[in-house]
Amino acid sequence: MENSEKTEVVLLACGSFNPITNMHLRLFELAKDYMNETGKYRVIKGIISPVGDAYKKKGLISAHHRVIMAELATKNSEWVEVDTWESLQKEWVETAKVLRHHQEKLEAGSCDHQQDSPMLGKPGQKRKWVEQRQDFSQKKLLEPKPKDVPKVKLLCGADLLESFAVPNLWKSEDITQIVEDYGLICITRAGNDAQKFIYESDALWKHRNNIHLVNEWITNDISSTKIRRALRRGQSIRYLVPDLVQEYIEKHDLYSCESEEKNVGVILAPLQRMYKSLNL
Amino acid sequence: MYQVIGGIISPVNDGYRKQDLVAAHHRVAMARLALQTSDWVQVDPWESEQVQWMETVKVLRHHHSELLRSLPQTEGQDHGRACSVAPTAVPELKLLCGADVLKTFQTPNLWKDAHIQEIVEKFGVVCVSRTGHNPKEYISGSPILRRYQHNIHLVREPVQNELSSTYIRRALSQGHSVKYLLPDAVISYIKDHNLYTRDSSWKGSSTQRNEGKTD
Numbered sequence: 001m002e003n004s005e006k007t008e009v010v011l012l013a014c015g016s017f018n019p020i021t022n023m024h025l026r027l028f029e030l031a032k033d034y035m036n037e038t039g040k041y042r043v044i045k046g047i048i049s050p051v052g053d054a055y056k057k058k059g060l061i062s063a064h065h066r067v068i069m070a071e072l073a074t075k076n077s078e079w080v081e082v083d084t085w086e087s088l089q090k091e092w093v094e095t096a097k098v099l100r101h102h103q104e105k106l107e108a109g110s111c112d113h114q115q116d117s118p119m120l121g122k123p124g125q126k127r128k129w130v131e132q133r134q135d136f137s138q139k140k141l142l143e144p145k146p147k148d149v150p151k152v153k154l155l156c157g158a159d160l161l162e163s164f165a166v167p168n169l170w171k172s173e174d175i176t177q178i179v180e181d182y183g184l185i186c187i188t189r190a191g192n193d194a195q196k197f198i199y200e201s202d203a204l205w206k207h208r209n210n211i212h213l214v215n216e217w218i219t220n221d222i223s224s225t226k227i228r229r230a231l232r233r234g235q236s237i238r239y240l241v242p243d244l245v246q247e248y249i250e251k252h253d254l255y256s257c258e259s260e261e262k263n264v265g266v267i268l269a270p271l272q273r274m275y276k277s278l279n280l
Numbered sequence: 281m282y283q284v285i286g287g288i289i290s291p292v293n294d295g296y297r298k299q300d301l302v303a304a305h306h307r308v309a310m311a312r313l314a315l316q317t318s319d320w321v322q323v324d325p326w327e328s329e330q331v332q333w334m335e336t337v338k339v340l341r342h343h344h345s346e347l348l349r350s351l352p353q354t355e356g357q358d359h360g361r362a363c364s365v366a367p368t369a370v371p372e373l374k375l376l377c378g379a380d381v382l383k384t385f386q387t388p389n390l391w392k393d394a395h396i397q398e399i400v401e402k403f404g405v406v407c408v409s410r411t412g413h414n415p416k417e418y419i420s421g422s423p424i425l426r427r428y429q430h431n432i433h434l435v436r437e438p439v440q441n442e443l444s445s446t447y448i449r450r451a452l453s454q455g456h457s458v459k460y461l462l463p464d465a466v467i468s469y470i471k472d473h474n475l476y477t478r479d480s481s482w483k484g485s486s487t488q489r490n491e492g493k494t495d
Contacts, residue, residue: 022460029457076464218447219411221440230438240439242460243317 006042008150009035011185012102014086014095015160016224017050018060019249020070021241023222024048028080031155031185034214044150046080047102054092055269059228059260063087065252072244092269095154096174099182103152110149153212154178158188162197164204168274172203179207189216231255285371287321288343295333300449302475304328313465336375337395340403344373374404374433379413382432385422393424400428408435411442452476 011031017024028046035041050066051057063084070082086098093101161184164175178184188194194213198204204211222240230237232255237246249255267275291307292298301307304325311323327339348370382405385396399405407415415434419425425432443461451458453476458467470476 025460029459033456077459218442218444219440220443223439226439235438238318 001039003042006040009041009043010045010047010102010106010150010152011035011043011155012047012049012099012152013155014049014098015051015156016055016057016060017048017066017070018057018224019066019227019241019245019254020048020073021222021224021227022239023220025073025077025080025242026216026220027155027157027187028077030187030214030216031212032079034212035185044079046077046155048074048080048082049086049098049102050082050084052087052089052092054090056092056263056266056272057268058263058266060263061254061259065248065254069245069248072248073242075244092273094171094174094270096171096177099152099154099178103182106152107149151183153183153185155185156187158186158190158194161186161188161194164201165197168271169268170270171274176203176207179204179210183210183212185212185214187214187216189219191215228255228260232257232260285320287318287376289315289321289323290327290339290343291323291325293328293330293333295331297333300476306469306473306475310466310469313469314463316463316465335392335395337398340373340375340399344403347371347373372404374406375399376406376408378408379410379415379418382407382415382418382425383413385425386418396422397424397428400425400431404431404433406433406435409437411440449476453478 011028013024013027015024032043032046035043048070050063050070051060053060053063067082067084067087074080074082083102085101086093164170186194191213198208198211227237227240230240231249237249241249289311291304291311292301294301294304305328308323308325308328315321315323324343326342327334351370384390409415415432419429419432448458448461451461452470455478462470
């Protein structure tokens with residue numbers, strides 16, 4: 001397929017990134033190789049979107065630090081960058097809304113850059129998206145053909161996919177919207193379990209063509225939870241996170257028994273919102 | 281009980297002739313780049329610079345005597361005694377390896393029994409777990425290892441990491457990204473010197489090895 005016929009894809013990863021690890025970064029590389037090799041897609045950009053503090057997850061340290069660590073981690077990446085929009089919102093933002101925000105941003109950007117592919121630029125340069133005005137009506141005339149606008153897809157691990165089953169965590173319409181309007185790229189080493197999970201969900205099954213399961217042949221078990229635990233125990237995390245991140249954590253003494261107690265007893269934002277809407 | 285004061289990476293000699301083994305000077309250079317930011321682990325090219333491949337126990341002996349030579353001698357307090365260092369101050373040199381290497385002790389004719397004994401008796405082994413391996417089993421299955429099991433330290437890796445050089449070489453030959461699996465400096469080196477490409481792989485025969493080696 002000619003490059004011009006390929007669908008351009010932006011990979012969006014949402015999560016706590018508490019802290020960001022080499023495993024998170026590997027997700028992007030694996031997804032990019034996979035999508036590009038299908039011959040149908042061309043991955044042009046990766047976005048790391050750390051969740052806001054209002055998420056209220058246990059042990060979640062301030063977004064300020066998490067964003068900086070993600071930026072340090074992607075300093076040497078030519079295509080993956082950090083976006084702070086989600087982390088700057090006062091209230092927690094549903095993942096579907098984050099996807100929508102970035103898709104709309106791409107569509108608005110496309111109007112101004114019709115001639116250019118977003119990836120143009122010398123290697124090592126990342127295109128910084130210019131903030132667009134909220135009013136899109138004037139852009140209607142310049143609306144590009146749908147195929148020309150890059151598509152945002154949600155990049156995740158199997159844990160996120162399986163969290164769809166956690167009661168009250170996700171709105172069913174959000175799950176539907178994510179797989180129907182955007183698409184999911186899920187990196188997993190338990191491919192069969194993930195397939196079974198999709199099979200057992202009507203919503204996921206319906207849009208299974210939009211769910212890409214990418215096999216992680218080598219187990220890379222570097223979870224943020226384990227990183228925080230190792231730090232509390234004075235154990236080395238070198239080579240599990242980028243050097244700059246390790247130095248930053250050490251310099252600011254970020255993770256401790258105290259920090260792990262943050263938000264204990266507080267209800268996670270999505271659950272809180274669900275209970276509220278159900279008047280519980 | 282222990283205080284680790286240093287780490288040495290000793291790339292094997294080209295004479296080992298393992299399949300896909302690129303030239304020692306490259307492997308040494310890559311290790312050096314990888315360790316640029318380490319303040320306690322370093323590369324020692326001595327083994328790789330020898331005329332031929334040599335058994336692991338000889339490498340241990342060499343580095344141990346180097347350690348002894350580099351120790352500060354006591355200043356001349358003339359009690360008529362020869363200058364010497366108190367025995368307890370002498371650092372111990374231990375072989376660090378993955379559980380897969382421990383398993384190779386069982387392979388017939390791969391290791392000399394006398395060498396295995398010297399390694400576990402005189403030096404000691406620090407063995408890091410690896411998926412699919414059960415080091416406790418390997419120890420209990422060998423009389424020599426059982427006898428010196430107090431000198432074999434099993435390290436459980438809390439973060440399971442199946443990363444192997446074999447995987448890296450395969451990924452590279454398939455044009456896949458290995459970013460975040462290797463230090464960036466090593467990836468650049470591999471690219472600049474065109475190592476581990478599809479053409480360069482499968483060079484070198486899988487000749488009989490004399491000892492097991494980690495990737």
